[in-house]
Amino acid sequence: MQEPRRLSVVDNRASSMTVASYLEEWLWAKQSLRASTFKSYESHVRNYLVPYVGHHPLGELRPAHLDKMYRELASREDQRLSVSTLRRVHATLLSALSTAVKRGQLERNPASAVELPQQRRREPVTWTAKDLQAFLQAVQSDPLHPLFLLLAVTGLRRGEVIALRWRDVDLNLGRLSVRQAAVLVGGRVVVGEPKSRSGHRTIAVDDETCRRLTWHKRAQELAVSRVLAPPQRPELVFSDEHGEALDPAHVSRRFVRLVHACGLPRIRLHDLRHTSASLGLASGESLVEVSRRLGHSSLSVTADIYSHISPEVAKHSAERLAASIYGDEPITTQGGLR
Incomplete structure (x- = not known):
């Protein structure tokens, strides 16, 4: 008996389109963003994403490819990337591939399965x-x-x-x-x-x-x-x-x-x-x-x-709370009035 044919909602062009080609198209559609945001996306795509994973076919991109890219970016000798920068690059890729899922070019987002180191939050530094x-x-x-x-x-x-x-x-x-x-x-x-x-x-x-x-x-x-x-x-x-x-x-x-x-x-x-x-x-x-x-x-x-x-x-x-509770009553201790 012939097996029922499986229907795919994924665009077949994704199998031949490279990650680099897709990111170029995605970036082109983002030109209405704030200038600083677009510049940040463009920098991430040009300097990190295309050189490291751009050659992969979009439909064959896997979390393992991204894990390898982030390890190399975090350990390269010329200019290793900080955790905060890695997370920003990852956020750009996550957004781009989410769009590919919405368009039917991917079944799932491989970037969503990648775990990055947690960024240590910088406590605000203030003056008195x-x-x-x-x-x-x-x-x-x-x-x-x-x-x-x-x-x-x-x-x-x-x-x-x-x-x-x-x-x-x-x-x-x-x-x-x-x-x-x-x-x-x-x-x-x-x-x-x-x-x-x-x-x-x-x-x-x-x-x-x-x-x-x-x-x-x-x-x-x-x-x-x-x-x-x-x-x-x-x-x-x-x-x-x-x-x-x-x-x-x-x-x-x-x-x-x-x-x-x-x-x-x-x-x-x-x-x-x-x-x-x-x-x-x-x-x-x-x-x-x-x-x-x-x-x-x-x-x-x-x-x-x-x-x-x-x-x-x-x-x-604490003093404001106490004032609302005690009102004008004198505050006492075990020894009597203070």
């Missing part, structure tokens, strides 16, 4: 309030002082503050809206959408910071008018003397140099964001408020990053 005050006081004369101040007060990302426009800032009502972000792609500053949907947000700004931003705006307009003819009002809140966007890498390098000159604990520019969140929590700001201010995709992201509570925050929380 005194450290931050000392830094801002020491760099008052630096042109980037207003930018550092706004990062500390709002917790904006570097790309968000560099792409911030005056039209998105209301100094009278004390608020700013994050509508775009800048990234460095191939040595060029590219402005696009914020990192995620939750990155679109409106943040309250205190009166003192608004007052200082007003001074900064006047000084910026004066500086630009000396260079440009006819005088023009800068579109960006922070710009060079020509009104153009600042180089993100330059801002980070300048911050590192200033921190070193001040003799303060070494932190990165991004750690000003962590410092802002930590100080906010310490001052009584709720986790929900901090999460929204930072533009995190979910409350769990914020809770995971800032799971380590400082002794001061824990003590203040």
Whole structure:
């Protein structure tokens, strides 16, 4: 008796198409992504995936091939890849092959069966309030002082503050809206959408910071008018003397140099964001408020990053809880009133 014929939902072209050819097609369809994301995908495909597994037919790609690739990338002598980079490369491949499964070019995703080493989470490094005050006081004369101040007060990302426009800032009502972000792609500053949907947000700004931003705006307009003819009002809140966007890498390098000159604990520019969140929590700001201010995709992201509570925050929380329970009653010990 003749066996029933098995029907396959897999596209027969996958048996002849190589992984390299498929990744080229997949990459071409991703050009609508943020410039930085596309550049990252392209780098992973060109530098790692195509050289190591690109020659395999797409339909014959197996987890063993990927295991071998990751072992070689992690142990090569010229430039071994860190666990974090390996995981990013793997995420790119996982996404690409998931698309192949959806299109019927693969029955299953071989990348989903690969296990990579766990990445050790880097604990946020932050300054104390005194450290931050000392830094801002020491760099008052630096042109980037207003930018550092706004990062500390709002917790904006570097790309968000560099792409911030005056039209998105209301100094009278004390608020700013994050509508775009800048990234460095191939040595060029590219402005696009914020990192995620939750990155679109409106943040309250205190009166003192608004007052200082007003001074900064006047000084910026004066500086630009000396260079440009006819005088023009800068579109960006922070710009060079020509009104153009600042180089993100330059801002980070300048911050590192200033921190070193001040003799303060070494932190990165991004750690000003962590410092802002930590100080906010310490001052009584709720986790929900901090999460929204930072533009995190979910409350769990914020809770995971800032799971380590400082002794001061824990003590203040305990005192607030006790006050709600005891009210104005005197606190007693076994020996009587304290």
